[in-house]
Amino acid sequence: MNHQLFPAARSTNHRTPGETTTVSTPTREDVETLVLSSLEELGAESDALNPTATFEDLDVDSLDLAELSQIVEEQYGVKLQGEDVAKLRTVEDAVNLITERAAQ
Amino acid sequence: MTRAAITGVGAVTPLGVGADALYDGWTAGRSGIVDGEGACRDFVVTDHLTKKEARRADRSSQLLLAAGDEALLQAGWGAPRSGELPYAPERIATIIGSGIGGFITLTNNHEALLQGKPVSPLAIPLLMANGPTGQIALRHGLLGPSWGTVSACAAGAHAIGSGLRELRAGTADAVVVGGTEAALVGLARAGFSAMDALSPTGQSRPFHRDRDGFVLAEGAAALVIEDEEKAKARGATILGYLEGVGSSQDAHHLTAPTPDGSGASRAVIQALADAGLSAEDIDYVNAHGTGTPLNDRSETGAMRIALGDHLSSTPISSLKSAIGHTLGAAGAIEAVATTLALRDRVAPPTLNLDVPDPELDLLHVVGEPVALRETPGRAPHALSTSFGFGGHNACIVLGGAA
Numbered sequence: 001m002n003h004q005l006f007p008a009a010r011s012t013n014h015r016t017p018g019e020t021t022t023v024s025t026p027t028r029e030d031v032e033t034l035v036l037s038s039l040e041e042l043g044a045e046s047d048a049l050n051p052t053a054t055f056e057d058l059d060v061d062s063l064d065l066a067e068l069s070q071i072v073e074e075q076y077g078v079k080l081q082g083e084d085v086a087k088l089r090t091v092e093d094a095v096n097l098i099t100e101r102a103a104q
Numbered sequence: 105m106t107r108a109a110i111t112g113v114g115a116v117t118p119l120g121v122g123a124d125a126l127y128d129g130w131t132a133g134r135s136g137i138v139d140g141e142g143a144c145r146d147f148v149v150t151d152h153l154t155k156k157e158a159r160r161a162d163r164s165s166q167l168l169l170a171a172g173d174e175a176l177l178q179a180g181w182g183a184p185r186s187g188e189l190p191y192a193p194e195r196i197a198t199i200i201g202s203g204i205g206g207f208i209t210l211t212n213n214h215e216a217l218l219q220g221k222p223v224s225p226l227a228i229p230l231l232m233a234n235g236p237t238g239q240i241a242l243r244h245g246l247l248g249p250s251w252g253t254v255s256a257c258a259a260g261a262h263a264i265g266s267g268l269r270e271l272r273a274g275t276a277d278a279v280v281v282g283g284t285e286a287a288l289v290g291l292a293r294a295g296f297s298a299m300d301a302l303s304p305t306g307q308s309r310p311f312h313r314d315r316d317g318f319v320l321a322e323g324a325a326a327l328v329i330e331d332e333e334k335a336k337a338r339g340a341t342i343l344g345y346l347e348g349v350g351s352s353q354d355a356h357h358l359t360a361p362t363p364d365g366s367g368a369s370r371a372v373i374q375a376l377a378d379a380g381l382s383a384e385d386i387d388y389v390n391a392h393g394t395g396t397p398l399n400d401r402s403e404t405g406a407m408r409i410a411l412g413d414h415l416s417s418t419p420i421s422s423l424k425s426a427i428g429h430t431l432g433a434a435g436a437i438e439a440v441a442t443t444l445a446l447r448d449r450v451a452p453p454t455l456n457l458d459v460p461d462p463e464l465d466l467l468h469v470v471g472e473p474v475a476l477r478e479t480p481g482r483a484p485h486a487l488s489t490s491f492g493f494g495g496h497n498a499c500i501v502l503g504g505a506a
Contacts, residue, residue, distance in 0.1 A: 042156070042159065043154065043155045043156025043157075043158075043159050043160075044156070059156070063160075063225050063226060063229075066225035067224065067225055067226070070222045070224075070225070073222075074222065
C-alpha cells in the first residue's frame with residue numbers, strides 16, 4: 001500500500017530520465033515555465049498564478065521558496081542563498097534572479 | 105472542582121471516516137483489518153484538505169486534522185477559522201499524542217538522503233512528534249497551552265489526561281485533545297516484528313487463548329472537552345464526561361509490562377481516586393487489550409488488583425480486535441468509542457474471541473454488544489486503559505451524560 005502523499009524527492013518532476021542536472025543555459029521563458037509549474041505543484045492556486053503575482057498573494061512562504069530553490073538547483077545547478085530568496089517579492093523577481101544566475 | 109464535558113468527538117480509523125463509522129462498525133462486529141493491517145482505506149485526503157494543506161502535513165497530521173474538523177464541528181465550534189469559537193482562542197488548549205510522529209515523512213526523507221537526493225525543507229516540521237498538535241492549533245487558530253505527549257501507546261490517553269488537568273488548573277476553558285499515528289511503514293513493521301510484538305498470523309485476537317501479537321494500524325481521534333458550566337451556558341450538547349485520569353510507570357523493563365500488572369494497576373487506582381469513584385462504580389472497562397500474550401495477562405492482573413472482585417461482574421472488551429493497534433492514537437480512538445458506548449449504555453464486543461484464554465478471568469463481551477448495568481440515580485462510568493513501551497501506563501475515567 002502506498003501512503004506516500006508527500007513525495008520526499010520531487011526534484012525529478014522537471015527532468016526527463018537520463019538528463020543530467022547541468023543543462024544548457026535556460027531562457028527566461030524556460031525559467032518562468034519552471035517556476036510557475038513548480039509553484040502550482042507546491043499547492044499555489046493556479047487561478048492566481050501569473051508572473052506579476054506576489055508571493056504574499058499566492059500564500060507562498062519561506063518553506064515553499066526553500067522547496068522552489070531545491071527544484072531550481074536540481075534543474076539548473078543554480079544555488080539560491082537564503083538572503084537572495086528573502087528579497088524576492090513576486091514570481092517575476094524569482095524568474096529574473098534565476099535567469100541571471102543561470103547565465104553566469 | 106471543574107467538571108469536564110465532552111462536546112465533540114471525531115475519528116478516522118480503519119473502520120472508516122468519522123466517529124460514527126468507528127462506533128457503528130465496532131458494535132456491528134465489523135473489522136477494519138485487511139491483509140493483517142489496519143489502514144484507513146476510506147480516507148481521501150482531498151476530501152478534507154487543500155492540495156497545499158495536504159502537502160504540508162504528514163499522514164499522521166492529515167488523519168488528525170480530519171478528526172479534529174469533525175470534533176469541532178460537532179461541538180458547534182464551526183469550520184476551521186469560521187470565527188465561531190465559543191471562547192477566547194487564548195483559552196483553548198491543544199494537546200495531541202503520537203507514538204512516533206511523522207514516521208512516513210521520516211523514512212521517505214531518510215531514503216532520499218541515502219540516495220543523494222534533496223531532503224525536503226518540510227522534513228523536520230512534518231516528522232516531529234509535536235507536529236500534529238501544532239497543525240491542529242494552526243488550522244483553527246487556537247492559542248492556549250499546547251504541546252504533544254509522547255509515551256508510545258499511552259500517548260493518546262496522556263494527551264486527554266493532560267487536557268483534563270489544564271481545565272482543572274483553570275488555564276483553559278476548553279481543550280482539544282487526541283492522538284494520531286500513521287506508521288504503516290517498513291521500518292515500523294520490521295521493528296515491531298523483530299521484537300515479536302506483531303501477530304505473525306495477522307489476526308487481532310485480544311484475550312484469545314491463541315493470541316500471538318498485535319496488528320499494526322493507523323488512525324486518529326480528537327475530542328473537544330469543555331468546562332461543563334461554560335458548555336451548558338452556551339447551550340452545547342454534552343456527549344459525556346471526562347471524570348478522571350491516572351498515570352504510572354513500571355520501571356520494570358524496556359518493553360515488557362510488569363507480569364502481575366502492579367505497574368498498570370497504580371494508574372487505574374489513581375484514575376479512580378481522581379474521579380472520586382470506587383471500583384464498584386465502574387460499569388465497563390475499555391481495555392488496552394492489544395492481543396500480545398504479555399499485555400493481556402498483565403492487564404488482567406492490573407484490573408484484578410484495581411477492581412478486586414468487582415472485575416468479575418464488569419464487562420470488558422477491546423476495540424483493537426476490530427481495528428488493530430493504532431499506537432499513539434489508540435487511547436484517543438478508544439476514548440471516542442467509549443464515550444459513544446456510554447451514551448448508548450452498551451459494552452461493545454471483542455471480536456475474534458471464540459476461545460478466551462482460560463487463564464484470563466474476565467467478563468468478556470462476545471458477539472452482540474451487551475447493555476450496561478443500570479444504577480438508579482447515576483449515569484454509567486467506564487475505564488479506558490493505555491499502556492506504552494517504556495513502562496508508561498495511563499487510565500482515564502469516562503462518564504455517560506445524564
